[in-house]
Structure formats: C-alpha cells, structure tokens
Amino acid sequence: MPLRRRLWELSGILLVAFSGVLILEMLLPPDRAITRGMLGQDFLAFYTAGTFVRTGRADKLYDISAVRDFEHHVAATAGLDIGDRSAPWWNPPFAAIPMAPLSALSFPHALDVWWIASALALAGSVLILCRFLPASDPADRLDTLKTRGLVPVLIICSWPCIQAFCHGQNSMFSLLIVSGTVAFWRQRRAIAAGLVGGFLMYKPQLGAIVAAALVLSLGPRALIGLAITGSTLLSANLLMLPGTIGPFLHQVPAGLNFLQTQKDYFWQRHVTLLAYFRLAAQGHLIGPISPLTRTLWLLIEIPLSAALLWCAVRLYQFRHSLADGALDRFIAASLVCSPLLMPFYFDYDLLLLAVPATLLAADALRLPLPNRRLPLTLAALYIVAFVAIPIANATNMQPTTVVLTLLATQLVARAMNVPAEPETAGIIDIDDSPRSLAA
Numbered sequence: 075m076p077l078r079r080r081l082w083e084l085s086g087i088l089l090v091a092f093s094g095v096l097i098l099e100m101l102l103p104p105d106r107a108i109t110r111g112m113l114g115q116d117f118l119a120f121y122t123a124g125t126f127v128r129t130g131r132a133d134k135l136y137d138i139s140a141v142r143d144f145e146h147h148v149a150a151t152a153g154l155d156i157g158d159r160s161a162p163w164w165n166p167p168f169a170a171i172p173m174a175p176l177s178a179l180s181f182p183h184a185l186d187v188w189w190i191a192s193a194l195a196l197a198g199s200v201l202i203l204c205r206f207l208p209a210s211d212p213a214d215r216l217d218t219l220k221t222r223g224l225v226p227v228l229i230i231c232s233w234p235c236i237q238a239f240c241h242g243q244n245s246m247f248s249l250l251i252v253s254g255t256v257a258f259w260r261q262r263r264a265i266a267a268g269l270v271g272g273f274l275m276y277k278p279q280l281g282a283i284v285a286a287a288l289v290l291s292l293g294p295r296a297l298i299g300l301a302i303t304g305s306t307l308l309s310a311n312l313l314m315l316p317g318t319i320g321p322f323l324h325q326v327p328a329g330l331n332f333l334q335t336q337k338d339y340f341w342q343r344h345v346t347l348l349a350y351f352r353l354a355a356q357g358h359l360i361g362p363i364s365p366l367t368r369t370l371w372l373l374i375e376i377p378l379s380a381a382l383l384w385c386a387v388r389l390y391q392f393r394h395s396l397a398d399g400a401l402d403r404f405i406a407a408s409l410v411c412s413p414l415l416m417p418f419y420f421d422y423d424l425l426l427l428a429v430p431a432t433l434l435a436a437d438a439l440r441l442p443l444p445n446r447r448l449p450l451t452l453a454a455l456y457i458v459a460f461v462a463i464p465i466a467n468a469t470n471m472q473p474t475t476v477v478l479t480l481l482a483t484q485l486v487a488r489a490m491n492v493p494a495e496p497e498t499a500g501i502i503d504i505d506d507s508p509r510s511l512a513a
Contacts, residue, residue, distance in 0.1 A: 081224050084453075088231040114185045115154060117242030118145050119161035121184055124173025132315045135163050135170060136325040152181040162333075164326055167318035168311040169276040185242060192239065192246040199246070200226045202253040203432045206260070208439050221439070225432060233459040234425040245425040248280055252426050255284065256405055256433075264292035268299020275304060279416045280423060287408035290386035291401065293393070330418070335362050342466035345413045345421050347371050347378075350475040357470050375415060378482065382411050385489040399437045400491070406430035407485040414475070414482055421474060424459065430485070448488070451481045 122144050126134050134140040142160040149156045163170065176184045204222040229235055238245035251274045258267035271288055274281030288296045311319060333339055338360065341353040351370040352363060389404050409430045413419040431452060438449075455477045462474040 081228065082220075085224065085227045085231060089227075092231065113240050114188070114242030115156055115159075116161055117185050117188055118148060118154065118156070118181070119163050120170075120173050120188070120242075120244070121148065121177050121181055122161075123163045123165070123170035124175075124177030127170045127315065128174040128177050132167065132170070132318050133321070135167060135318060136321045136329065138162055138329060148181050154181075162329060164330070165276055166278070166307075166311070167315045167322055168307045171310065171314060188242060189239065192244075195246040195250040196229070196235070199249040199253045199428070200229065202250075202257050203229075203428060205257070206432045206436045208436060224435075225428075228431075228456075229425070229428050232425065232428070232456065234422050234427075237422040238425055241422060243420075243422050244277075245423050248274065248277060248423060249425050249428060252280075252284065252409070252429050255288070256409075256429055259288060259292070259405060260401060262292065262401075264288075264295035265299040265302075267292065268296040268301075269303050270299075271296075272300045272303025272307070275307070277423075279418045280412070280426065283408060283412040283415060287382075287386060287404070290383070291389050291393075291404055293390065336360060342463060342470075342472055343421055344419060345424060345472065345475050345478060346416055346419050347375050347414050347475065347479070348417050350472050353466065353470050353472060374479070378411060378479075378486070379415055381483075381486045381490075382407060382415075385486060388490065399440060400489075402433045402437055403485070403489040403491070406433045407482065407489040410478065410482045410485050414479060421459070421462070424474070424478075427455075434485075448481075448484055451477065451484060455481055 119141075122141055123135055125144065126132055126140075131140075138160075141162055145156070145160050148154070176187060179187065204225050207222050207225070209218045234245065237243070251270060255267050255271035255274070258264075258270060267288055268285075271281065271284055274284055285300055289300070334341075338358050341349045341358070348363075348367075348371045351367045355367045355370065356364055385404055385407060389400065407430075409426060412426075413424065434448060434452065455474065458473050458477050462472060466472040
C-alpha cells in the first residue's frame, strides 16, 4: 500500500526529529533547556479544584482571586515557573470530584500520577481505534499489524498529543470517552453510546455537538443514555458539591468574557471559527467582538451548521437502508466540525481528531477513496499543527482553522451521500443488533 508506506516514512521522520530534540535538550545547559517546572502547568487548575473539593472549599472553585492565590502558593512550593499567570477552573463542578484524592499528594507526585493515568487512557483509546480498522488480510497478521500500528505512532507523534502531555491537560481522557462512544455508535448501540458520551460533558465544548449528532443519527434511545449519565453526574454534583451549579452557570461566562474582552487573550490557541475571525479582524486589540468579526463568523458558521444538520436528517431518514460506511462518514464529519462550530475549543483538544482520521482510514480500506483530496487535507492539517502558533503570532491568521474548515467541508459533502433506495448494495439496518450484524 503506497499510502501506508508514506505514512510510515512520515512517522519515521517525526520519530527521528523528536529523538534529536530530546538529545539536544539533554545537552543544553539548565538555564536554556526545558525544565520540569515548565511542564504540566495546566494541571495546576485540576490540582487546585481537587484541593478545594477535598478541603471543603468547593464554593471557591470559580473565585478567580482564591484560585490565583492558591495556585501561586503551589507554584512557589513546587518550583513551577508560572510568572503572574493563573489557570482558572472552567469545567463543571462535578469534574473536580475525581481530582480530590489526587490533590492529597504533593503537586509533583500528583502530576506524575496524572501523566501515568493519561498514558493509560491514551493506550485504551489506541486499542479501541485499532479495532476500527478492518484486517487487511485475515491470513496475514503482520500486514494487519503494519496497518494498525500506524494508529499509536501517528497519535503519539502528533502535535496535539505532545501539547496535551506537556501541558498536563486532560485530552487523553477525552479521547478515550470519544473513542468508546464512537465504538458503540458505529454498532448502532444507541443507549450505550449515550451512556459513554454523556461523560464528555465534563468539558461541554467537546460534548455538545457530539451529543447532538448522536441523538440526531440514532434517535431517542441515544437521548436516554445521555440523560442517564447526565442525571447521574448532576445528582452527584448536588449531593457532594451543593451550591456550586449556580456559580458555574454565572461566573464562568462572566470570567471568560472578562478574559476575552478585557485582557490580551490568546485567540491564536483556539481553533474555532469565532477565534479565527476575531484574531484576523481585530488582532490582539482589547475589547468586545466587533460587528465585522461576528458577521464573518456567522457567514461560515451558519451554512456549515445547516449542512451538518442536513446530513443528520438524511441519515435518520434512511436509517433502515444505510450503505456500509455511511454512518462512519457522518460521525467523522461531526467530530471535525465540532471544534469549528463551538465558541471555545483549544488546539490541544484536536487530539480527538484521531477518531475521524481512523474512521477515514477504515473507509479507505473498505473501498478506495474517489480522490486524494481528503488524505492530502488530513496530512496538511497534521503537519500545519506543528507550526500554527508561530504563524498565527506573526500574521494574526490561524492556519489550523483554515485547513480544518477545508477538511470539514469535504467530510460534510461526503457525508451527504446517503442511499435513497432500499435496494442499495451493502445495506445495513441501523437498528440491527451487533449480533445480527456479525451474522
């Protein structure tokens, strides 16, 4: 397979480059090298939230002053180089509950445990994603291994994965949730997909479109699963952290608005359409979103949202006569559109695009792609991510968002190809059980 060979060649180049960087870091003097104190700084917000929950100060989760004071105290104790910065807690209150036991450790030890747990979550995601790829030759396990082995290599070598790990972010856990959700989604197990997908609401900007696409494509049963998980998380929140829902709903939007309009905000780190036009039209000028920015944003946001919705309607309309791969194409389109359509989405969470990339590869193994535009666009996105921040800082144009928009339009156009006749070859009933599908 020429494409597989090229991907292995790309992986080899990246591995050599990363090895060179690591060796260089080891040879640099301490004052010029990356130190431990520069790593895992985003985890400071999780550690702080866990400490506040564990010590009975959950009412201070969204108190920016209290959070800042505690984080600077921890940074001074742990030798973190955070300057005057602080990392607010923007997640729902219940997401801080699992962090409480971890916060009983010192920050360096808690960060080590967090990194180990993140690696395990990443390994679990890889195992799930590898199963998405059909065996290229059931009689040749080595050939299948060569294909599936690209999944962990390309994910680990990707810039979002490196960012998430170095920052101490939770993207690996998000990837595990999305991978599990999509595994059930592809099997048309609506309730199970909803049960797993509901946990993604610990970061609403990641879970909103996934939940909507899941319900629109699989119907009310997916909503049941989402409701069960959602009500469970809400009940845990009300029982264990009473009085924190209100501050979350009021203080988080106000805090975000303050940072984005009254401070020099890092719009270049976001991959949303709103952030792209905010940076392109207004640069780093402090102030609210201008009418021009809002107009440019909506000119693309509305058509893209409408096209994705149309795909969902068509998919549900012909849910009893889907050609093989039709649901995969819709899932991939939904996941790629998600960062663009949300108002808040950091670049390290593009790690979740490992799922649509794997679905695209699985589709290509079943049936050759009609053209090379899709894999080329995906490859461009993979490479551009490494240089996007310097380019955005220099030009006020975030190239990742441009390539991501191109990929989204291609995937949405591809997802619109839903069978209209029950006699279409390769038909699958969306309501069939996995057992009947296997038969």
